[in-house]
Amino acid sequence: MRQLLRKILPHMLLIILLSVLYPAIIRPLYELIQRSLYDKDEVYIGLLNFINFFDTPGLSAAVKNSFFVTTLSTIITVILAFFLAYSVTHTRIWGKKIISSLVMLPLFAPSLLPGIGLVYLFGTQGFFKFLLGGHELYGPLGIILGLVIFALPHATLLLITSLRGINQQLYQAASALGAGELRKFITITIPNARYGIISAIFVSFTLSLGNFGVPKVLGGTYYVLATELYAQVIGQLNFGVGAVISLFLLLPTCITLLLNIWVRKAQDRLSAKKTVSHSEIRFSPLRDAVCALIAYSVTICLVAVVGVVVLASFMGFWPYDYSFGLTNYSFEDMAFGFSPLINSMKLAVSVAFFGTAFMFVGAYLSERMYPSALLSKIYRSIMLIPLGIPGMVLGLAYIFAFNRPEAMLPLYGTFILLVINTIVHFSTVAHLTCSDSLSHLDRNYEHVGRTLNVSPIVTFFKVIVPSCKMTLFDVFLYLFINAMTTLSAVVFLSAGDSMLASVMVMNVYNTGSLGYAAAMCSYIMLITGFLTCVRVMIRENKKGSI
Amino acid sequence: MMKKVLFTILGICCFAFNAYADNKITVYTVIELDRLPKYKKILEEKLPEYEIIWVRESTGIITAKLLAEAKNPQADLVFGVTGSSLLILEEHGIFEPYTPKGIEKISSNMRDADDVPSWIGMYAWTSGFCVNTVELEKHGLAMPTSWQDLTKPEYKDLIAMPDPASSGTGYMNLNAWIQMFGEENAWEYAEGLLENTKFLTHSGSAPCSMAAQGEVAIGISSAFFVEHLLKRKAPIKIVVPSEGVGWEIGAVALIKGSPQQEAAKKIIDIASSDEIAKLSASFAGITARPEFIRADIQESADKMIDNNFEWAAKNRDRFLKEWKERFAK
Numbered sequence: 001m002r003q004l005l006r007k008i009l010p011h012m013l014l015i016i017l018l019s020v021l022y023p024a025i026i027r028p029l030y031e032l033i034q035r036s037l038y039d040k041d042e043v044y045i046g047l048l049n050f051i052n053f054f055d056t057p058g059l060s061a062a063v064k065n066s067f068f069v070t071t072l073s074t075i076i077t078v079i080l081a082f083f084l085a086y087s088v089t090h091t092r093i094w095g096k097k098i099i100s101s102l103v104m105l106p107l108f109a110p111s112l113l114p115g116i117g118l119v120y121l122f123g124t125q126g127f128f129k130f131l132l133g134g135h136e137l138y139g140p141l142g143i144i145l146g147l148v149i150f151a152l153p154h155a156t157l158l159l160i161t162s163l164r165g166i167n168q169q170l171y172q173a174a175s176a177l178g179a180g181e182l183r184k185f186i187t188i189t190i191p192n193a194r195y196g197i198i199s200a201i202f203v204s205f206t207l208s209l210g211n212f213g214v215p216k217v218l219g220g221t222y223y224v225l226a227t228e229l230y231a232q233v234i235g236q237l238n239f240g241v242g243a244v245i246s247l248f249l250l251l252p253t254c255i256t257l258l259l260n261i262w263v264r265k266a267q268d269r270l271s272a273k274k275t276v277s278h279s280e281i282r283f284s285p286l287r288d289a290v291c292a293l294i295a296y297s298v299t300i301c302l303v304a305v306v307g308v309v310v311l312a313s314f315m316g317f318w319p320y321d322y323s324f325g326l327t328n329y330s331f332e333d334m335a336f337g338f339s340p341l342i343n344s345m346k347l348a349v350s351v352a353f354f355g356t357a358f359m360f361v362g363a364y365l366s367e368r369m370y371p372s373a374l375l376s377k378i379y380r381s382i383m384l385i386p387l388g389i390p391g392m393v394l395g396l397a398y399i400f401a402f403n404r405p406e407a408m409l410p411l412y413g414t415f416i417l418l419v420i421n422t423i424v425h426f427s428t429v430a431h432l433t434c435s436d437s438l439s440h441l442d443r444n445y446e447h448v449g450r451t452l453n454v455s456p457i458v459t460f461f462k463v464i465v466p467s468c469k470m471t472l473f474d475v476f477l478y479l480f481i482n483a484m485t486t487l488s489a490v491v492f493l494s495a496g497d498s499m500l501a502s503v504m505v506m507n508v509y510n511t512g513s514l515g516y517a518a519a520m521c522s523y524i525m526l527i528t529g530f531l532t533c534v535r536v537m538i539r540e541n542k543k544g545s546i
Numbered sequence: 547m548m549k550k551v552l553f554t555i556l557g558i559c560c561f562a563f564n565a566y567a568d569n570k571i572t573v574y575t576v577i578e579l580d581r582l583p584k585y586k587k588i589l590e591e592k593l594p595e596y597e598i599i600w601v602r603e604s605t606g607i608i609t610a611k612l613l614a615e616a617k618n619p620q621a622d623l624v625f626g627v628t629g630s631s632l633l634i635l636e637e638h639g640i641f642e643p644y645t646p647k648g649i650e651k652i653s654s655n656m657r658d659a660d661d662v663p664s665w666i667g668m669y670a671w672t673s674g675f676c677v678n679t680v681e682l683e684k685h686g687l688a689m690p691t692s693w694q695d696l697t698k699p700e701y702k703d704l705i706a707m708p709d710p711a712s713s714g715t716g717y718m719n720l721n722a723w724i725q726m727f728g729e730e731n732a733w734e735y736a737e738g739l740l741e742n743t744k745f746l747t748h749s750g751s752a753p754c755s756m757a758a759q760g761e762v763a764i765g766i767s768s769a770f771f772v773e774h775l776l777k778r779k780a781p782i783k784i785v786v787p788s789e790g791v792g793w794e795i796g797a798v799a800l801i802k803g804s805p806q807q808e809a810a811k812k813i814i815d816i817a818s819s820d821e822i823a824k825l826s827a828s829f830a831g832i833t834a835r836p837e838f839i840r841a842d843i844q845e846s847a848d849k850m851i852d853n854n855f856e857w858a859a860k861n862r863d864r865f866l867k868e869w870k871e872r873f874a875k
Contacts, residue, residue, distance in 0.1 A: 058711075058874030124681075125760040136703070138745050221746045223874050230748065231712035234606035236866060237613055237634070317778045319760055320680065336579070336600075399614055413620045492607075499602075510604070510748070511578055512755020512775055 006456065010369035014379060017362050021382050023409060024424050028397035029389075035400050036243035049244045056241065058223055063248070066209060066225040069140050073147035074204040077155050080148065080298055081200055082193075085159035087295035090189065091288050092281050100160065101536075102299050105306045107153045108528040110485045110502040112509060113521050114149040115217025117305035118142060120312055125319040138220030146214035149305055151207050152298075155200040162196020163189070171282075181284050202259060210249055210390025212488045217509070225249060229392055243400075246393040254388060306525075313518035328519035336499055341523055344484055344501035347418055352480040355423040355430055356472055363434035364464065368446065380435075387428035391488025394425055399492050415498045418490060425489045426482045430475045437471035438464070470539070477535055481528045571809050574601045574608050577626040577796065578751070580774050581829060585625070588821050589813060596809050604749050605631050605714035612640050612801070619801050622810040625817070626796035628714050632658075632665045633859035635799070641665060642802040644811055648818040656795055656834040665799035667834040668817050669826035671770035672793040672846040673719055675785040676754035681763040690764060692788040693723070697738030706745040706753040707766035711866050714794070715750025719766060720865060721858045722792025725851055733872065740873055758782050769846060773829050790851045796830070 039045045054060045087093055088100045106114055121128050122137045122145075135141055166189065174184045190197075212226045219227055225245060233242035316323040331337050362383070366376035386394070398421050402412045411417040441464065449459035465472070487502045494500045501520055508516045577585065579602060586598050601621065603611070609631040612621065616638060624635075635641060636658070643662040656667030675690060682689065685704065690696055696705060708716030723732040744762055747753055753765030754772055758780035769784045776782060798817040800810050816822060823835040831843025832850075839847060 056870075058870035061874050119759075119761065123759075123761050136744070216748065219746075221740070221743060221873075227712075227748070231709070234604070234610050234712060234748075236711065236863070237606075237610050239610075239614070317758075317780060320781060321779050412615070412618060507579065507602070509752075510755075511751045511771065512758055513580075514755070514759060515778075 009456075010365050011373075011375065013361070014365045014369075014375050017358070017365070018375070018379055018382070020358075021379070023401070024420055025382060025385055028394070028401035029385075031400040032243050032246055032393070032397040035239055036247055038240050045240075049240045053241075053244055053248070059228060059241075059245070062223040062225050062228040065140070065223060069143045069147065069224060070205055070208045073144045073151065073208050074201055076144070077148045077151045077204045077208075078159075078197060078200050080294070081152055081155035081159050081204075082197065083291060083294045084152075084156045084298060085163050086189070087291040088160055089163040090281060091291045092283060093288050093292040093295065099295050099299050100156075102303055103156050104153045105302055105525075106149055108481060108485065108525045108532070109306060109309075109521050110505045110524060111150060111211065111213035111487050112217060112502075112505050112517070113213075113309055114146045114305055115142075115214050116509070116514065116517065116521070117309045118146055118149075118218060120308040120318065121304060136220070138218055139222045142218030142220070143215050143222065143224065146218050147208040147211060149302060150211055150214055151204040152302070154207060155204050158200045158203060159193065159196050162193045162199070165196075166192045175282065181282075181287050198259070205252065206388065206390075209252060210392065210488065212392055212491075213506075216506070226390070226392065229396075233396065239396075239400075242396060246390075246396055249390050249393055250388065309518045310522050310525075313515060313522045315515065318514065328515035329523075331516065331519075336504065340499045340501040340504040341520070343498055344524070345527065347415070347422065347498075347500060348480045348483040350419045351422045351426075351483040352476045354419065355427065355479040356476045358423065359427060359430040359475060360434045360465075360468070360472060363431055363438055364460065367435050367438045368441075368443075368464075380431075383431040384428055386424050386426070389425075391425055391486060392491070394421065395489040395492035398489075418493055418498055418500075421489055421493055422483045422486065423479070425486065426479055430479055433471060433475050433478070434468075437468050441467060470542075473535060473538070477531055480531060484524050484528050568805075569595060570597050570599050571622045571806050571813065572599045572601060572620060572804075573623055573625045573813070574603075574612065574621040574627065575625045576603065576605050576608055576628065578771070578774070584825055585822070588825060589816060592816050592819075593809065593812055596806075606712060606748075609634060613638060616640060619804045621801050622804040622806040623801055623813060624797075624799050625813070626668060627799070628794045628796065629667075629853075629855045630714055630717060630794065630859055630862070632797055632799060633855055636664050637859075640801060642800040642804075642807070644800045644814060646811070646818050647815045652818060652834045653836050656797075665797045666814065666818060667795040667797045668822060669830035669834060670793050670795045670832040670850075671768050671830050672786070672791040672832070672850055673715065673722065673766065674769050674791060674846065675787065676757040676765040676767045676772060676775075677783050677785055678757045678760055678763050678765075678781055679783050680781040681757075681760050685763065687763070689783075690785060690787075693735070693739075694789070695787075696742060696764065696766075697735065699742075701764065702742045703744045704763040705739070705743045705766065706747060706756045706762040706764070707739070707743055708750045708753060709746035709748060710869050712748045713750050715768065716746075717858075717862065717866070718750075718792040718794050720869065722790065722851055722853075724865065725792075725854065725858075726790050733868070736869070737872065754782070769843070770830055786846050786849050788849075791846060791849045793832075793850045793853055795834075796826075 036049055037044060037046060039049070084099065084103055088096045118137065120126060122132055122142075123129070126137075129137075132141065170188050170192075171184055174188060179187070210226060212230065215222075215224045215227045216230075225248065229242055229245045229249070232238045232245060312318045313328050314324055314326070315321065316325060316327065362379060366379045389397075398417065402409065402417060411420075445463050446456065446459055449456060449463070485502055487506060490500055491503055491506070494503045501524055505517045505520050508520070575582065582600050582602065586600070589598055590596070601608075605628050608624070608627060612624070612635055615621070641664040643660065643664045645662050646666055649657070649663070649666070652666060656670060658664045658666070677689060681704070687700055690701065695701075707719070710716035710720040720732070720736065723735055726732075727735055745753075745756060747756070750767060751771035753762070754767035755765070755775065756762050757765035757767075758775040772782055772784060798814050800807070800814060804810060818834070820835070823833045823838040827833045827838045827840050831840040832847050833839055
C-alpha cells in the first residue's frame, strides 16, 4: 500500500500543479485568442480584426517602427553587453566586480526610470543635450537609448555566464601554438560564445518589443506597438484590436522561444563549469585599453542615468528650483501616501514566497521524480510559455479570463490575482533556475533515502531543500525584485486597495510630479538594492568559510 | 533560524491577504491624486460608517475597466469622470439612474437631461495653454493668445499636446477645433499644429507638466492641472485661447448592480452639496452650482464653446480613424 502511494504521490502532485497552471497560463491565453475574433461590441466577426490589422491607420506604421527600433536597440545592446561581459571575464582591467554590479542597476528600478533619467540628461533642459548633436531625444533615438539601458543588464548577465564557461585550456593551447590576442578572440571566444550571443539577441529583442515604459516617456510623436496597444485598449476601448496586437507581439517571441530551447540544449553540452582566476588571464595592454574604455564609459552612462533620477528626487523642482531637501520623500500631498510602497512590498514578498515554493516543487517533481514521464514534459513545456508573453499582453489576457461573473474563479480585482499574475509573468526564469540547480544535485540522494526507508518527503526537506538553499534565495530575490519593479502586466490589474508603487510612478509621472516619481523610484531601488547586498554578503561569507 | 524566517514571511503573506470588510465603498475616479484626500475628508465626515476606496486611473483606463467589468461590477460609483466617457458608459447601460437630493440647484447643462438623470456634474474645466515663461523668454517669443498662434513657425518643436487617440483631453481639443472651425479647417489646423508639436502624450495633464519642466515651452492642457505645479514654483502661466475652448465635466454616477447601492446613493447626494462645490471651485473654478464659480476663472467660463457631448461621442471613432490616417507616422 505504502509502495503504491509512494509511486502515485508524485504524479498526483504534478497533476495538481498542472491544474493550477491551466487557469493561470493556458486559459487566459485562450481567452485572448478568442477575444481577437470579436469586435468592439462583442459581436463575433471571425478573422476580420486580423484582416483589418494592416488597414487600421497607424498600425502598420507602428509595426514598422517597432521592428526598426527593436532591431537597432538589440544590435547595440548585444554588442555593448558582449564587450562588458568580455571585459569582466577575459581582461585584467581594474574594477571588474564593480562594473558587473553597476551594470545591473537598471534591474532594481521601475521600467519608467531609464526614460526619466534620459529626459533629465538629454532632454530639452538636459546638461548633456549637446552630445546628441542637435538630434531630437523624443522619438526613435530616445526609444533606442532607453531600450538599450533597459535590456543591457539581461544581455550582459547571459553573456557573462556564456563567456565564463569557455574552457581555458583552449586559450593556453592557442598561446602555446603562438596565436595572438585577436586570433584567439576570433577563433575561440566568438565561436564558443555563439549560443550565448544568440540567447542575448533573443532576450533583448523580446524584452524590448514588449516594453511600454520607455516609449511612453520618450516616444514623442513616434508610434510603436506597445504604446499602440495601450492606445487601442485604453484610449479607444478596442479590446478586439488590442487582442490582435497582443497576438502579433507574441509571434516573434514564439519563434524566439523555440530557438531558445534549442540554444539552451546546445549550451548545456558546451559549458565547462570552471571559473577563471584573474592571474590566469594573459597581460595585453591594447586589449585591456579598448575594453576598459568601452566598459567604463558604458558603466558611467548607466550610473549617470540612474544617478540623475536619485539626485533629482532631492531637488525642489527640477530644473528651476535646485534647493536640496526631502520634500519629495514625504508623499504628504499624495492621496495614497506610503500605501503603494507597502502594497508593493506585500506583493513582492507574497510573489517571492509562493512563487519560489511553487517553482521549486514543480521543478523537483518534473526533474527528479519522473523525468521521462509525459506529465513532466507537459509541465516543463508550459513553464516556458510565460517568458514569451509581454507583460501588457499577460495583463490584458487576465482581464479577459477573470473578469466575468462566469469566470472560473472569483478573483477579479483582488490582491490574490495580482500575486498570481506576477508569479506567472516571471515564472520561466525562476523555474529554469530551480531545474538547473536540481539537475546538478547527485542523482543518488533519493535512491539512498529509499534504501534507508526514509519517506521521500523527509528526503526532500532534509536533503534536497538544504542543498539548494542559495538557489532558493536567488529565486526568491529574483521574484521579489521583479515584483517590486514591474509595470506592464499590473497596469491593468492594480487598483484602489492594491495600488502598487510602480503603477504610482507612472501616474505621478503623468501629472508632472516628477520629483515624487523619482523619490518613489529611489525608495524601490533602496529596498531591492538592500536585499541584493544581503545576498552578496551571504555569498562572500560562504566563500570565506570554505 | 530558517524556520523563524519562513514563519515571518508567511505571516506577512497572510496579512497581505486580509479579508475585505463590507463597509468599504469602491469609487472609480479620475481626479488628481493630490485632491482626493480633500474629497475623502468631506465624504467620510458625512458618512463616518463607511470607508472610501479610491481607484484612480486616467479616463481611458477607468472607462475600459467599467466596460470590461460590465457583467461583474466592482465599482459602486464613479466620481469625477468626464462627460465623453459618461456617454459611452451610459450607452452600454453601466449606470443606474438616480435623482439626488438638491438636484434643482444644479446647472441644466451640467447634468444628464433625463428626468431621472444617469449622471450629475460636479464641476467643469476647460482647455488652455500652459506656457513656461522662462523658456518663452529664452527663445525671445511672444505669448501665444489664440489657437491659430500655435501654428506659427516660430513655435516649432516647442509644443506638447495630448494625443486625441489615447487621451480624453486630447479628443476634447480635437472636437473643439471641429466644432469651432468646421471639419475641413480643423484637420488643416491640426496638421499645422502637429508640425510644431514635439510630443503627443497619453494624458491630459502631461503636456502641462512637460511645460513646467521646460521640456517644451507650451503645453496644451488645462488650468485644471496646474495648481500643484504653481505651488512648487514652476514658471507657468495659463493662457485661454481667444477663439474659444473645449470643456469637460467631472460627474458622479451610480453603477448598476454594484455591491453598495445605498451608500453610493448617499455619496451622490453629497456630491451636490455646498462643501463639495466649494472644494471643486478651489481648483476647477467652474462648478455645477453656478453660485460657486470663481471670479478669476470667469474668462475661461465665458470662452466655453457650446459643447455637444453626444455628437462628440457619436463621431469619436470616425474622427480618431481620420486622425490616425492623417498623422500616424
